[in-house]
Amino acid sequence: MTAIHPPSTRVWWKQPVDRVELVWIAIALVWCLIMFFFMPFWHVYGNQNYSGEAYRVNPDQFVAKVNDFVSEYTVRTETDRNIPVVRPPAGSDIYLLARLWQWHPVLELEKGQTYRLRVSSADWQHGLSIQPINLNFQVLPGYEMVINITPTESGEYAVVCNEYCGIMHHTMLGKLYVVDPAEDA
Amino acid sequence: MSFEINREFRTCPKSGLVFHRPAERLIKANAVVAVIFLAVGGALGLLVALTRWPAVQLLNAQHFYTVLTGHGVVLLLVWILFFEIALLYFCSSVLLRCRIATPRMGWLAFALMLIGAAITAIAILQGGSSVMMTSYVPMPAEPNFYLGLILFAVGALIGTFIFFGTLVIAKDEKTYEGSIPLVTFGALTAAIIAVFTIACGAIILIPTWLWSIGYISEIDPLMYRLIWWGLGHSSQQINVAAHVSVWYAIAAIVFGAKPMSEKVSRGAFFLYILFISIASAHHLLGDPGLSSEWKIFNTSYAMYLAVLASLVHGLTVPGSVEVAQRKKGHNKGLFEWLRKAPWGNPVFAGMFLSLVGFGFIGGISGVVMGAEQINFLIHNTIYVPGHFHGTVALGTTLAFMAMSLWLVPVLFQRELFLPRLAKWQPWLFGIGTALQAFFMMGAGTLGVSRRHWDIAFTGSAFEWAYPGMAYTMMALNGISAIMAVTGGMIFVVVIVGTVFFGKRAGEVSGWSLDRPDTLRGPAEALTGHGSIGVKGFPAPGTFVLAGFLMLIFVVYYFINYGYLASVWKFS
Ligand code: HEM
Ligand SMILES: [Cu+2]
């Protein structure tokens, strides 16, 4: 009988399964397995992965580390709010702080170099969204996330907050510069 | 203490369904309240969409976040759960011709849900709880925000246990023979997942409430997200199990369609029970910590076995319709069965649009963005609301609307109000919502954030402009929202109109104390589907459609990994 009636008395599981269903289940299963194994495959052969490296951190201590970092490597300030632009050595540990409602500081990185980006929040949850490449990470207070990033294109990038963090959330916009190594020499 | 058990039943002359009087009252109450909340939530949705249309930006920032919190809570939790409780009572008491277990507890559940929803709604309206439905700590809401949700969840849990109790009584009093119908089996799947879901809700919301009133000093934000999504994600799986059941039910009601194979369909529901609840990890793919092994195993529901289940239903539901149509003589070529389907019947049209929309829009986008690495391109962009309007608005809500257009006249023994207007309903809502999903996904691909009042970043220290196309997409989203909300308003008018002003049905059935006949499946053994279809495939048209879906799925999946390969390297 139909789906809103009991099936044929008791032997319904003996009904032969149609070929159409069997073929489809086989196709679907193969696709599911491909998708499953593609993720570990990308860990081995792809270049865009997050290792899961993170540390518990006290927000105040993280802020202190960011401040040290900023005072050591600031090269100039921007806008009438004097926001520091920081140019850390290639390959070093770099810090980015999310707080209501700023990204602190502005980073200036070298194309093709790999940095250990350490990011956390001083207060609520925020979202690290680098535009226009559209890479997105969750930022949590109490957790220091470590991402080894290698910018592959030079240019000017926006750092948008894309986790709702209160009334001025839409003003939480930062900058990130990627410069060609040649400029330096 | 003992109560007289009410044993009044009536048999609907049109559908042959048997209603137990207290069950009927409970189903009516839950369904009507659900529709009222749908109306409220839909209005809030329109305000949200018009604010996110950059040239309109209707509300100010403060009101926007309040309204968005309301929209999420009212629709995702309140509308859907009230309707699902009605559905659980229907699938147990009505489909099994059984008296409902403990109707008084049913009213307690109803009251708790209503009071809880009201408390949370008031907390949101007062403006101090604009924390979004996810209420991520440590951003605080008013204590009543959490308290209302807890009461609501307790009510829903009681309703779920009434469903289990009714199944037990039906077995005990032998109201049916053999196995429960497929649709009831699907509802059972939903109910089992619901228990897990609500347990997660309690585990996280009770401490959060205590935190908000000062009894607990700190809630770990990562732990909060992990457990909250045990609630937030699993509840979507309740919805999937419930709306798949509704698809099967509507195929049965409109076409007399039989499941192609009981074994396959039930097996697929069973996979949901086993695997679906672990996938909450796909909400944490961009979070600090958490190992990749854990993420991969969980985000894929252990090798995508629950996705497999949905792919199976995606074939067997339309397949059962195709088989039924072919048996009726629409057996020519691949698609005669579809061309000759009753597209003017909103019950069928709604169900079919829900099925296609859920599969092609919600399903594909969901699995793709749940791939561990692709998620970095999509996390927290407006692509995410685009995806889940494909699942929860186009899939679940439209399926429930279609079910209501059939169920409400049967329940209230009235004719559908304004039936000619009702014909437009699924098309306006379905196409409007599909377009909305599509445009939000498009804007998200261009980087636009979700939950964001102003994509021009007015007032910030720096400037940044999204591509013009992103603005266009957000405007088109607003226009599509107007279309969807029109469809939603028609639904509410038709349903409320049916309840209060619908013409009395020609033949009305009265209550009787006679025990309804025992439900029996047909005696003959089930066999194959005979000679219909093409080349031994009883549902070749469905197979071709499913193959088309698979093709898009595969291509879209690799396009995303291809784009990912072009961005910055990170490890
Ligand atoms: C037809 C009416 C609808 C319209 C116009 C609409 C519009 C929208 C828009 C534009 C957003 C994204 C806002 C943003 O992130 O900035 C949104 C979010 C959302 N919508 Fe809808 N929607 C509708 C129906 C529904 C339905 C039927 C459901 C659920 C059953 C639903 C559930 C949600 C949820 C849960 C969110 C996320 C809220 C959050 O981020 O916390 N919507 N809606
Ligand atoms: Cu923020």
Ligand SMILES: [Cu+2]
């Ligand atoms: Cu989920």
